[in-house]
Amino acid sequence: GENVEQHPSTLSVQEGDSAVIKCTYSDSASNYFPWYKQELGKRPQLIIDIRSNVGEKKDQRIAVTLNKTAKHFSLHITETQPEDSAVYFCAAGMKTSYDKVIFGPGTSLSVIP
Amino acid sequence: NAGVTQTPKFQVLKTGQSMTLQCAQDMNHNSMYWYRQDPGMGLRLIYYSASEGTTDKGEVPNGYNVSRLNKREFSLRLESAAPSQTSVYFCASSERGLREKLFFGSGTQLSVL
Numbered sequence: 001g002e003n004v005e006q007h008p009s010t011l012s013v014q015e016g017d018s019a020v021i022k023c024t025y026s027d028s029a030s031n032y033f034p035w036y037k038q039e040l041g042k043r044p045q046l047i048i049d050i051r052s053n054v055g056e057k058k059d060q061r062i063a064v065t066l067n068k069t070a071k072h073f074s075l076h077i078t079e080t081q082p083e084d085s086a087v088y089f090c091a092a093g094m095k096t097s098y099d100k101v102i103f104g105p106g107t108s109l110s111v112i113p
Numbered sequence: 114n115a116g117v118t119q120t121p122k123f124q125v126l127k128t129g130q131s132m133t134l135q136c137a138q139d140m141n142h143n144s145m146y147w148y149r150q151d152p153g154m155g156l157r158l159i160y161y162s163a164s165e166g167t168t169d170k171g172e173v174p175n176g177y178n179v180s181r182l183n184k185r186e187f188s189l190r191l192e193s194a195a196p197s198q199t200s201v202y203f204c205a206s207s208e209r210g211l212r213e214k215l216f217f218g219s220g221t222q223l224s225v226l
Contacts, residue, residue: 009153032212043203043217044156089155098169099211103155 002027004092006104013080014112021107023090024072032093032101033066033073039086047088048075080111115139119204119218126194126225134189134221136204144207145187146171146215147179149200156203162187163210194225 003026013019034049050057050064057064066073077084087108093101119136126132147159158171162181176198178190191198204218
C-alpha cells in the first residue's frame with residue numbers, strides 16, 4: 001500500500017529565513033498532494049494542495065513542488081514568521097475503490113524570532 | 114456557520130467501557146470521516162462515509178463502529194475501549210471525497226486507563 005515519508009521531523013529556522021519540508025510517496029498512482037498545518041492544540045487546516053498535472057503551485061509565501069518521476073514533493077515557506085510555527089503534514093492521495101489519502105508523520109516547524 | 118463540531122473535547126475511560134463520539138457539519142458536505150492522531154504517526158483514517166447511507170472501513174477500523182445518522186451527523190463508537198485507543202480523534206468532512214479540502218473538527222482527546 002501507499003507509504004508517505006516526511007523529513008525532517010523537526011525544523012528550526014530564524015524568522016525571515018526559508019523552510020523546506022520534503023515528502024516521498026511509494027505508489028505511482030497517487031495524484032493528489034495536500035499539505036495541512038496544525039497549530040498547537042488546534043485542528044489541521046489545508047494550506048495548499050497540488051495535483052499531478054502540475055509541477056509547482058504558489059500561494060503568497062508558500063509553494064509546493066512535485067516531482068512525479070522521483071515520487072517526491074516539497075513545501076517551501078519563504079520569509080518565515082513566528083505564526084508559521086506549527087506541525088505540517090503532507091499527504092498523498094489516489095482513487096482506488098474509494099478516495100484514499102495517506103498522511104505523513106508530520107514536521108514540527110519552529111520559527112525563532 | 115460553525116463548520117464541523119465534535120463532542121466531547123476530552124474523555125477518560127476505563128478499559129472495557131464504551132462511548133460514542135459525536136460529529137456534525139453544517140456545510141452540506143456529502144462525505145465525512147473519522148481520524149485518529151498519534152504522536153509520530155500523522156492522521157490515520159478509521160472509517161469514512163462517502164455519502165449519506167454509506168460507511169466503509171479506513172486504515173485502522175478494528176475496535177470501532179460508525180453510524181451516518183443523516184447527512185449532517187457521523188458518530189464513532191468504541192464498544193469496549195482499550196488502552197491502545199488512547200489518542201486524539203478528529204472528525205472531518207468534504208464536499209465529495211478525500212482528494213479535496215478536508216474540514217476538521219476541533220478534536221477529542223481520549224484516554225483509556
